[in-house]
Amino acid sequence: MSYSITLIPGDGIGPEIVDATRQVLEATGIEIEWLEASAGLSALESHGDPLPESTLEAVKSTDATLKGPTATAKGTGFRSVNVAMRQKLELYANYRPARSLPGVKTRFEDVDLVVIRENTEGLYSGLEHTVVPGVVESLRVITTKASRRIAKFAFETARRQGRSRVTCVHKANILKLSDGLFLDCCHDIAKDFTDIEFDDCIVDAAAMKLVSNPHTFDVMVMENLFGDILSDLTSGLVGGLGVTPSANVGDGMAIFEAVHGTAPDIAGQGLANPTALILSGILMLRFLGEKEAADRIEQAVHTVLEAGQIRTGDLGGTSSTVQYTEAVIAALGPAN
Numbered sequence: 001m002s003y004s005i006t007l008i009p010g011d012g013i014g015p016e017i018v019d020a021t022r023q024v025l026e027a028t029g030i031e032i033e034w035l036e037a038s039a040g041l042s043a044l045e046s047h048g049d050p051l052p053e054s055t056l057e058a059v060k061s062t063d064a065t066l067k068g069p070t071a072t073a074k075g076t077g078f079r080s081v082n083v084a085m086r087q088k089l090e091l092y093a094n095y096r097p098a099r100s101l102p103g104v105k106t107r108f109e110d111v112d113l114v115v116i117r118e119n120t121e122g123l124y125s126g127l128e129h130t131v132v133p134g135v136v137e138s139l140r141v142i143t144t145k146a147s148r149r150i151a152k153f154a155f156e157t158a159r160r161q162g163r164s165r166v167t168c169v170h171k172a173n174i175l176k177l178s179d180g181l182f183l184d185c186c187h188d189i190a191k192d193f194t195d196i197e198f199d200d201c202i203v204d205a206a207a208m209k210l211v212s213n214p215h216t217f218d219v220m221v222m223e224n225l226f227g228d229i230l231s232d233l234t235s236g237l238v239g240g241l242g243v244t245p246s247a248n249v250g251d252g253m254a255i256f257e258a259v260h261g262t263a264p265d266i267a268g269q270g271l272a273n274p275t276a277l278i279l280s281g282i283l284m285l286r287f288l289g290e291k292e293a294a295d296r297i298e299q300a301v302h303t304v305l306e307a308g309q310i311r312t313g314d315l316g317g318t319s320s321t322v323q324y325t326e327a328v329i330a331a332l333g334p335a336n
């Protein structure tokens with residue numbers, strides 16, 4: 001079977017890790033027709049628009065999308081391309097697993113949890129205005145529709161992956177109306193999943209528990225901002241941003257990308273760790289039903305990391321992106 005995949009190189013280290021991931025995916029022998037599309041600063045330069053309509057059309061018309069990170073200026077400039085894409089395409093669920101990797105030493109062993117972040121509303125709704133000079137309002141929108149949809153996604157993920165518990169992370173003690181609604185929706189959806197345990201945790205306590213005992217959690221579901229922050233935290237539990245994948249999922253459509261950004265401090269130097277995007281590529285293969293190829297790549301990444309001789313700077317090594325990519329390809333077992 002042949003797939004058509006939109007490929008968005010993005011900015012900063014994006015083109016380096018996208019190229020590495022593309023090579024690894026192609027080395028499995030799976031037939032992929034790549035449709036290159038631009039987004040971010042590079043698209044602003046080439047198309048005069050950070051998110052050209054042609055890119056959105058490409059994402060809609062292909063089987064899946066593999067995306068490099070895209071840059072967003074702080075405080076000024078165009079709106080985040082990531083937030084805009086997720087909203088325009090209704091990619092409502094951000095799936096961010098955090099799993100310990102062989103050979104990557106961290107404070108905790110055997111971490112295996114999933115952060116599920118609502119991807120379309122909350123404080124990222126883009127509703128900000130200056131009331132009077134010196135006073136700014138940002139609206140945090142929580143709706144029943146989006147809250148029920150993300151809660152259902154969390155429970156379905158737990159069931160599909162044989163996980164036992166979903167925890168709703170919130171701040172409903174203070175944000176009584178908005179997070180109260182989010183929590184109520186989670187409670188309500190939980191009634192349809194009696195095989196999965198359900199509990200809730202206030203976001204500040206969740207942050208403390210994650211850094212003291214991450215094994216307390218299984219699937220965590222939360223609104224946009226909490227998910228953005230806590231998923232970087234959970235990334236730190238398993239080796240950092242260089243090794244954490246993600247998927248933005250809607251109905252019948254998905255964009256796979258690393259959790260990290262454009263890493264401007266190391267861009268263009270061949271130092272980036274492509275593991276996070278390679279693992280995102282594995283999520284993409286599973287989404288497409290290519291389990292065997294996904295397992296082969298996962299095994300190859302584990303083999304290279306466990307051997308420990310070839311690793312990038314973020315994991316304490318001295319290897320380049322290219323050397324690491326070549327090692328992963330060399331470790332790919334033969335197709336059955």
Ligand code: NAI
Pocket residue numbers: 013017068069070071072073082241242257258259260261262263264265266271272273274275276314
């Ligand atoms: P960042 O994730 O780009 O970098 C944070 C730190 O992690 C840096 O020290 C960087 O070198 C390191 N790092 C990240 N990925 C790495 C990798 N694969 N290998 C080795 N080291 C890696 O976060 P930062 O600096 O806050 O953001 C930079 C830009 O990225 C901003 O414009 C931001 O808006 C954008 N961004 C884009 C995202 C996306 O497209 N999904 C997500 C997060 C940020």
